[in-house]
Amino acid sequence: MRRLFSIRSLLGxxxxxxxxxxxxxxxxxxxxxxxxxxxxxxxxxxxCPGEGYIWTPGYWAWNGDDYYWVPGTWVDAPRPGYLWTPGYWAWxxxxxxxxxxxxxxxxxFYGGIxxxxxxxxxxxEGGRWEHDHFYYNRSVNNVNVTVIHNTYNTTVVNNYGHxxxxxxxxxxxxxEHATRGEEAAYHGRHIGPVSEQMHHMEVARGxxxxxxxxxxGRPSIAxxxxxxSFSGREAVPxxxxxxxxxxxxxxxxxxxxxxxxHANELSAHQRPSSPNTGDQNRDRQYQQQQEKLYQKxxxxxxxxxxxxxxxxxxxxxxxxxxxxxxxxxxxxQQQTQQMAQKHEQQQQHMQQQQQQHQQQQPxxxxxxxxxxxxxx
Numbered sequence: 001m002r003r004l005f006s007i008r009s010l011l012g013x014x015x016x017x018x019x020x021x022x023x024x025x026x027x028x029x030x031x032x033x034x035x036x037x038x039x040x041x042x043x044x045x046x047x048c049p050g051e052g053y054i055w056t057p058g059y060w061a062w063n064g065d066d067y068y069w070v071p072g073t074w075v076d077a078p079r080p081g082y083l084w085t086p087g088y089w090a091w092x093x094x095x096x097x098x099x100x101x102x103x104x105x106x107x108x109f110y111g112g113i114x115x116x117x118x119x120x121x122x123x124x125e126g127g128r129w130e131h132d133h134f135y136y137n138r139s140v141n142n143v144n145v146t147v148i149h150n151t152y153n154t155t156v157v158n159n160y161g162h163x164x165x166x167x168x169x170x171x172x173x174x175x176e177h178a179t180r181g182e183e184a185a186y187h188g189r190h191i192g193p194v195s196e197q198m199h200h201m202e203v204a205r206g207x208x209x210x211x212x213x214x215x216x217g218r219p220s221i222a223x224x225x226x227x228x229s230f231s232g233r234e235a236v237p238x239x240x241x242x243x244x245x246x247x248x249x250x251x252x253x254x255x256x257x258x259x260x261x262h263a264n265e266l267s268a269h270q271r272p273s274s275p276n277t278g279d280q281n282r283d284r285q286y287q288q289q290q291e292k293l294y295q296k297x298x299x300x301x302x303x304x305x306x307x308x309x310x311x312x313x314x315x316x317x318x319x320x321x322x323x324x325x326x327x328x329x330x331x332x333q334q335q336t337q338q339m340a341q342k343h344e345q346q347q348q349h350m351q352q353q354q355q356q357h358q359q360q361q362p363x364x365x366x367x368x369x370x371x372x373x374x375x376x
Contacts (some may be wrong), residue, residue: 012300021225032095036068036173038212039164039242043222045117045142048237049074049149055126055141056084056197057115057222060166060212062098063205067212070204071235073227074118074214078103078194080132083124085185086110091170093315093325094262104190109183111168112176117141119157121176122306127186164242217242263304263336277358285311295368297343304339308332327330 037060045055058072075084087101088111099111107124118126118140127136135150136143142150160232167173178186193201207230209220219240225234260333275283311328320328 002356003261007082026244031062032097033062033089033200034095035246036091036096036167036170037062038090038166038217038244040113040115040166041069041218041238042164042240042244043072043236043238045072046074046223046225046234047135048141048143048148049225050076052077052080054082054084055117056101056121057086058065058116058219059087060089061205063211063372068205068207069210069215069222070201070211071219071221072115072223073200073229074225075197075227077134078191078294079128080134081105082191083107083129085190086113086115088113089167091168091173091319091326094312094329096167096170100192102186102190102192104185104188106181106185107177107187108185108190109178112174113166114163116343120156122179122182127152127278166242184283194356196227200224203228203230212244213246215241217244262308262332263301263339264308265338266301266340275354282358289350290355293346297346300339300343304335308335 019361040058043058048055053074054077056073056075059070060067061070062068072074076254077083082103082105085102085108088099088109089096090099091097096154101110102108109122110119112121113119114121118124118137125137126140127134130150133150134150135152137156138153139155147149161200165174168176204221207221208214215238216240220237221230221235221248222238223236224230229235270293273288275286275290277283277286311332313327315328
């Protein structure tokens with residue numbers, strides 16, 4: 001089992017990746033994001049720093065509330081004969097999941113994503129190992145031949161088009177499937193990202209300029225010559241940005257996200273605080289009303305969570321198609337938003353009633369005190 005993609009905080013929910021036709025070669029437990037990552041930016045490849053370095057393309061990662069760009073970089077292969085299989089995002093029935101890249105003797109499935117520089121959707125056309133030496137294809141790699149002599153020049157025909165879509169499946173994603181060889185590569189001998197790559201990712205995560213909401217799909221650092229080198233001539237900016245269609249991050253007045261898809265993405269209801277009007281009997285009455293509404297809303301929330309989970313389990317058993325799963329997700333989002341709006345309206349209505357009742361009480365007492373004796 002591969003190491004899981006490290007994500008610091010959670011937006012969405014933890015779930016199992018469905019065994020879908022689009023991404024069946026790799027099955028992880030991870031974070032589901034309700035919307036896909038931006039398109040891939042256009043950038044130039046930095047020059048290869050030395051023999052034995054393998055190009056690892058840039059990709060969009062998730063930090064809990066936003067996508068951020070992890071620049072492409074040259075990485076010293078962990079051992080001779082090993083190649084890099086890039087990570088990729090794929091629709092998994094409940095959202096988009098990230099499949100972490102890995103090193104191995106054969107390049108596996110990376111979602112059919114056209115990362116460029118030899119990674120055109122399937123396999124790797126950027127070079128090959130011969131014994132303990134890596135030979136670079138100069139037609140797709142930026143190599144200084146006066147420093148690196150293990151080169152060749154083979155023209156590569158890109159049969160996968162020039163799409164910059166950065167995810168597999170779902171709405172608008174790449175419709176590619178793993179071959180038997182790619183599936184075997186994942187199940188065969190391989191290792192996860194090396195420490196330099198993990199450090200590279202952490203540096204990218206901490207750079208606010210690399211957040212998609214800041215750079216709008218065009219990162220100022222699109223690629224680096226070496227892992228973690230994010231400044232100076234070794235850092236290459238994007239020449240062209242990628243389209244970024246992020247749903248709005250607004251929240252309703254109840255503090256719930258407007259884009260939530262499932263009931264378990266909504267914040268838990270907080271038990272109401274004790275009223276303090278100065279009248280113990282009135283406070284007791286208001287407290288009982290609030291507690292009754294709290295219990296009812298908790299039951300509504302739990303029932304909807306259970307219903308949506310049953311829907312997911314049924315889809316898994318049926319091995320439902322991506323369009324069918326997306327249709328169910330749209331219904332879940334509608335159900336979730338309707339419940340959140342209903343609960344918010346109930347809270348507001350109860351507060352208004354209690355306020356009106358509290359305002360009427362002093363008026364009733366005053367009119368009673370001012371009434372002539374012997375008259376009602």
